[in-house]
Amino acid sequence: YLGRHGAEVRTGTAVERVTPRPDGGYEIATDREERRHDTVVLALDASGLRSLVARSERLGDGPWRERIGRLRTAPPxxxxxxxxxxxxxxxxxxxxxxxxxxxxxxxxxxxxxxxxxxxxxxxxxxxxxxxxxxxxxxxxxxxxxxxxxxxxxxxxxxxxxxxxxxxxxxxxxDDCPLFPVGGFTDRPTVRTPDPGLVVAGDLVRTDLPVALMERAATTGFLAADALLERWGVRGRTLWTVPDRGRATVLRTLAGWAGR
Ligand SMILES: Cc1cc2nc3c(=O)[nH]c(=O)nc-3n(C[C@H](O)[C@H](O)[C@H](O)COP(=O)(O)OP(=O)(O)OC[C@H]3O[C@@H](n4cnc5c(N)ncnc54)[C@H](O)[C@@H]3O)c2cc1C
The missing domain is CATH 3.90.660.10 (Polyamine Oxidase; Chain A, domain 2)
Incomplete structure (x- = not known):
């Protein structure tokens, strides 16, 4: 499917560094070459993302880089x-x-x-x-x-x-993300401080009730949609179970009971 749309899939090629260019876009360096791309989706596991961001000194801003630096990997x-x-x-x-x-x-x-x-x-x-x-x-x-x-x-x-x-x-x-108790708000979101750079994967925070492969795929769609916005192209509608009760009265009662 990707090939029919002109994409080149390179499994087994590690990205060494991502550098924002002064004229927009990004220089992506692998062990073989450097190439310019308009936008970037980082869909890596926790240690892959942490080390790539550490090597890519000009990517994102300080607080975002610190948040990525705090990502941890679960036990083996x-x-x-x-x-x-x-x-x-x-x-x-x-x-x-x-x-x-x-x-x-x-x-x-x-x-x-x-x-x-x-x-x-x-x-x-x-x-x-x-x-x-x-x-x-x-x-x-x-x-x-x-x-x-x-x-x-x-x-x-x-x-x-x-x-x-x-x-x-x-x-x-040992490449599963670790989710410490209370750590939800500290996880990276799909959008980053840089509109041309987005993050996807199971480690990414989304308010939709999804996890594991479903979260990886869902945040992948959200990341693609965020980038397509820049070209005024409509993305894909994402369907999910309701993330709150449907009846206002019951929602209010549940809210009181939960206090
Ligand atoms: C034993 C086991 C069973 C599971 N069973 C289920 C299940 O039944 N259902 C379910 O929904 N989920 C299951 N999961 C979880 C599921 O596998 C993960 O949620 C999912 O793979 C996460 O996808 P991801 O794209 O976020 O990360 P990953 O699948 O970890 O993909 C990240 C990729 O980034 C690559 N990478 C890292 N650094 C770089 C770099 N510098 N350059 C290029 N590439 C790089 C890595 O090699 C890796 O291929 C299971 C996991 C395990 C371990």
Whole structure:
């Protein structure tokens, strides 16, 4: 779709620096070249955004740069995918959120909803199971945490105790934004002090009731709309659930009750 509109997508090309030009527009520097662009959408993870802004000394104003500098990354997360030699019980759901099982946050049975896993399970009679732990203690021994996660699977789905693990992939990353209690107002917004520069992504503050991928996509639309305004082009209408009660009387009563 983007290609049909003349866009060039360059995955794997890191942006080194963004510099506002005196005549308007921005110079975008990568490890290979510098190019001028009219506008910029920064849609990076927290540490990527923080380090790019730190390297781009003339971007934004002081308070905005300080706000970006305060962004933090959540503790590391672990995703373990296991190929088992026998199926989980037939009534296990495709996705189960868990609580009270150590670091385990959810279990997915991939053959319930993913084609490749479904083909593998049908061919071998096994199961493909994925375990997520969203916040592991920084510095914890990785091999120990990987084993503990599988132990928790055995507790939640006891039939997996008898299964052999045919193959396992454990993926560790730490690029989720951290949202400290009370930190909402300090998050960056889509608009910045510079009208040609906007920010999008899950870390961006919006008053719409969205989070995670939905917030990344929603703020992406908002960022595009903010830029299109400059050329007098109408953007896209965003639909959302109501962000306040519909009946004035009930809203007023709820307001009193909440005091
Ligand atoms: C295990 C796991 C499961 C999840 N499950 C769900 C789910 O079921 N539903 C859901 O809605 N969300 C889910 N999420 C959350 C979801 O993945 C994120 O909310 C979403 O990816 C955020 O998108 P983003 O564009 O803000 O950031 P990212 O996806 O982090 O993208 C930022 C990109 O910027 C790039 N970048 C950084 N610096 C530079 C640079 N200098 N130059 C160029 N590029 C750069 C990074 O490489 C990265 O690709 C899950 C997350 C995890 C970790």
């Amino acid at each position: 997360f672990l995703v373990s995918r296991l190929w088992l030699d026998r199926p989980v019980a037939p009534d296990r759901p495709g996705f189960l959120g868990t609580s009270g099982f150590g670091t385990l946050d959810n279990i997915s049975v991939l053959e319930r909803w993913e084609d490749e896993a479904a083909r593998w399970a049908a061919r071998t009679g096994g199961s493909v199971v994925e375990l997520h732990a969203y916040a592991v203690r920084p510095g914890a021994a990785r091999d120990v945490e990987e084993e503990l996660l599988v132990d928790q699977l055995h507790r939640v789905y006891p039939e997996t105790r008898a299964a052999s693990v045919v193959d396992a992939r454990h993926v560790w990353h």
